[in-house]
Amino acid sequence: MNILKNMEQSLSDIWHVFSLEMRRIFTDSGVILVFFVAGLVYPFLFNLIYQQETVLNVPVAIVDDAQCDESKRFARKLDATPEMEVAYRCSTMAEAESLMRQRRINGIIYFPRDYGERLARLEQATVAIYSDMSSFLYYKSVLTGSNMVMLDEMKQIQFKRYSMKGITGERAAELVSPVPYDDVKLFMPGGGFTSFLIPALLILVIHQTLFFGIGMLGGTAREDKLEIELIPEHLRGRSVHRVIIGRALAYYVVYAGIVAIDLFLVPYLFRLPQVGRVSDMLLFLQPFMFAAIFFAMTFASLLKHRESGILTMVFFSIILLFLSGMAWPRSNIPVVWRVLSYLFPSTHGIQGFIRISTLGATLQEVRVEYIGLCLQTVFYFITATWAQRYINRYRPIEERMAERRDHIMQRLADRRTARQSMNRTSVLKK
Amino acid sequence: MFRPFAYSFRRELRRIAKHPSHMIILTLGIIFSYVFFLTLMDEGQPENLPIGVVDMDGSYLSRRLCHELDATQGISIKAVYSSHREAREAMQRQEIYAFVEIPHGTYADLLDFKTPHLSMYINNAYLLAGSLSWKTLLTMSNLASGAVQREILRKQGFDEERIMGLIQPIVVDTHQIGNPMANYPAYLLTTILPGILALLVLLMSIYAVGVELKDQTSREWIAACQGDVTAAVLGKLTPYTLWFSFLAIVGNIVLFVFFRFPIEGPFWVLQLAIVGVVVAMQAIGVFLVGVLPVMRDAISIGAFYGILGFSLSGFTYPVTHMGPALQALCNFFPLRHYYMIYVHSAMFNNTLSLYWPHVCAMVAFLLLPAITHRRLSRAYNLMNYPLK
The missing domain is CATH 3.40.1710.10 (abc type-2 transporter like domain)
Known part of the structure; x- marks a missing residue:
């Protein structure tokens, strides 16, 4: 009986956080810009830029x-x-x-x-x-x-x-020709630049827009002292994994649509080679999305300001592309960087997705990447929960409410001073 | 003009000293990028790419062929497989980039003056690794053909000079202009690293100019600068100009002096060009905040634009092979003009008469803030935009 009640409470908490996070996503123009504009426009733009596949004539x-x-x-x-x-x-x-x-x-x-x-x-x-x-x-x-x-x-x-x-x-x-030979080019006989680069870029776009969007939401919550709304009070700092799961599900639902467009509609529209089984690709993408979401949530909890994530980490997108082994052969990446690359879900995500989609591998054949992503999901889920519990430590509601009130008052006071200074300037000008 | 500038300059230095985290992270980011890319590609060209062999012959000849393949710089044999299927699966697991199939009875055929047939399978899904291992395999098989021909001709009593004329009547003498060793990092990093720097300069400028709006301090700041918005913005950005130009110049010294990447033309042209990129990116940052006086949106748009610069500068995929609309769009990215100046000056040692349009374009970016000057002044004074 108790267990049932507990489960019910847990689900209702998750639902509460989920719906709240959904509202936050759709009311924040910055996040909409990252998730929907960047997440959907980049794939089309990259396809247009690299439209011609090969450099001929x-x-x-x-x-x-x-x-x-x-x-x-x-x-x-x-x-x-x-x-x-x-x-x-x-x-x-x-x-x-x-x-x-x-x-x-x-x-x-x-x-x-x-x-x-x-x-x-x-x-x-x-x-x-x-x-x-x-x-x-x-x-x-x-x-x-x-x-x-x-x-x-x-x-x-x-x-x-x-x-x-x-x-x-x-x-x-x-x-x-005493020893004649024939050379068979497998998987991408045309050797096109588009078919080679685009699948990697598509996965990277999903990984990075998730990272920056979630970072923005996390930074805003921290900046505006929003935890009072985001964490159900009755939990009193316990079972914060419900908060993490609820928020992650919100991102997952939003990204299910974006992934469908980016990884299935775009390759179809631009005739990119996709020879793998759709079911295998879908199965593979599940741990990738959750690993990317929990990874982003872990880092988002470190951000104190809304813009910090995008400001400091955008350049890393380029580095992630090289770490994935697409631009520079994976066998030739120094060990240090190879170890570093395993920290990011994009590495396994890009490798595994390309192997299924372009090389026609089965899920069985990408099990290393699949298991790696599952491990990352578990690992980053734990770190995200940990960060939620210890970095944003629980404090009694009175204290948090007082803090929120002070924050709002401070902003209003700032505005007032600013307005007064305008009056002074206009007086000076006269 | 000068006093507001000096005030704004000092005020920004104090701001940076008080909250140095962004500057420290960005500087470390730039240093990290240089270290990362230079250590990632320290080979110049990828060497010893893993390939496989399906040896169904198992003869002296096939083992010798394996040995010769393994001895080349470009590839190394990772495994010998017993069937085609096994090799293909290894390729799908990305353990090897190519494999050679030596059919049963190859050696016996050669001894009988029959022609055996070799098959090479190349994984073309990885562009660089695939084409490099293909190139090496092709060279090797042509060399092998030559070796067999030479043996046969020798036995028939031809002398060496006539043999060379018979087995290789044409020699191709390749000259790689601007990058004589076909050094991959010299080609890629000379644009990608300045590109990363440019991206960070852009974001930092947007932040510096926009944060006053977010913190509601803009009115006070402009007032203290006697209402001179131009001087205020210039003074605020100058510390960043100096610091990032310094990093950019040191970066180019690392690339062209320490790592000896090939450079034909005068070095100062390139150094001037990279300072041009830094200043142009700052101008674009001010322009973007002027268009969108909400810092968070300006930063998102800036990041979006900055990342596109890597594709549209045309150093990986040439602009000449993009669609006409995109070719026009490329001109709106300072990195594109930096790359073109690099090609003209550093690779071909051309005179200014051939690349002046790119220099003009770089200067034209500096005029962008003038377009949004009025809008930005109003936003600073009225603070009538959403804060975040």
Whole structure:
């Protein structure tokens, strides 16, 4: 009987805190800005920015001092690659260099005068490639395109040379490529920048907007001495986990909608590769969301001011992206930073989500991340409760009410002084 | 003009001394970012990326091939798998970025003058790791082909020079302009670190200019500055200008002097440009508070704008390949112009005649506060906006 009553009380407390927190979320323009504007606009903006997937048709210039059949064929093939486009044909290197300086081209292909002669003499001929390194995506395109053409040209020349030596047909083919290979690119055959980066950014947007929104709510509560409303008085500082659960559920309900849009509607609209099972993704996202929520609540209880979280931690978003192993391979991250990365739910969240969504892994195959997120959920739930209990220690209601009253009176007094000073200034001006 | 400025300057120094927590956290944040990124990428290019081998041949040749692959700088063999399925699963667990499949009877085929067939599988979901391991594997397999050809030709009595002409008739000589070693951190960090600094300067400026509204002290402050809002704001921001410019200049010295990131043009251009970014970000901060004289909203909008700067500066994904509307939008981010000045001056050693538009744009940001000057003055004096 007692247990039942206790449960009923517990549920009613949770419901009380939940509805209160919901009201706080929807009446705070700053939080709405973070949750709904940033949380929903970023995914669309990132998709628009990285719309083109790959950097194709990079403009290059050809400087052909050789003017032979071979060099002309090479240049034609370059133009035909998807990666490059021969935008200019220059007669001198100086001319091409000036185009590169003006940033009209991102690469120069130079055939020295003796290119044709050396090939005719059956010697090695050199092609020089000058690549603009201002973006590695230009470099990648120029390098990939010219290497592909070079390999193709090389085979053609080799066949010719072998046939001159009396080796023809299948025997020549065996010599030209004694160990043929094929390269299969799995999961994202196009190698697109969008499909690679966006899923990570989507998870990061959810993680970070939760962090800043919850931080803002926590800071405001602290600043305005709102705990009197937020913590049911009859608890007297005990069972504060009900407060934590109630608030977390409010964030969870709001984010269920945002996650649905960001992680399912946006990839559908922008045709991002999603090969994993939806049920697996949904199951995986549950511990991720709770871990992110409790993580944010733990840190929010440290903030004394509303703006502190956003002011001091925004830059960390960039660091989190690198810690997740997307931009820099995870195998090459120094141990210290790898250990640090396990503190943040975003690391496991990004890794696991990408593996399910892009690589088609099952929940079983991301169990390390899944268990990690579950552990983080438990850990940050405990720290959030702990912070609530000890940092914002319980004090009798009279004391808190007096404090709240003083706070409001202080603000009013400030306003009055300020107004008086205005009157003084206007008097001075007269 | 000067007295209100000096008063406001001193008043801000006192404020910082009284509540130093934000400045300390932001300074530590900047230092942390530099340490983090420079230690994260101290290899230059990712080395020894883990790959796998499915060796169904199990011959002398396949073991030698494994050995050669392992010896390259780019990749290292993490495991040898017995089936394709096993390797694919390891790839899905992200233990390896690629694997090579050596089919049964490869060595025997080679001895019989038949052509065996190798397969390489690359995990393309991780752009940098995938393309680097692919590049290394491709080079290796071409080298292996060359080695086999050389053996065969030697046996047929060709001399070395003619063999080279036969197996590699074309040599590609690659020049990487502006970053001769294709150093990844030199490419990424020269913009990302100034970007983080710029983001923090923006937020700190919004806070400094907006907190007077929040604390309802703006009227008193402006009154003490004899009603000169321009001088008051300038005086208030100058301590931050000095401190963050100092950090920015030291940051660039760390990158280009201690870490010897390649720089072709004069160093002072870059240092001037980064001070330009600091001042431009402050101007944008004042502008945003003028538009939205509620500090919390101004800070949220500032953070939103600042984060976009990383994508829209175009150092990862080139602006030339974005849509036309976005190409125009890019111009509204000082980081974009800093990056362009960096490319023109530090990478190509161009003269000002080629990049003056970016310098002009940087200066144009300083005019932004003039647009909202009236609105901000009114907000400061009337304090008629919500407080938080």
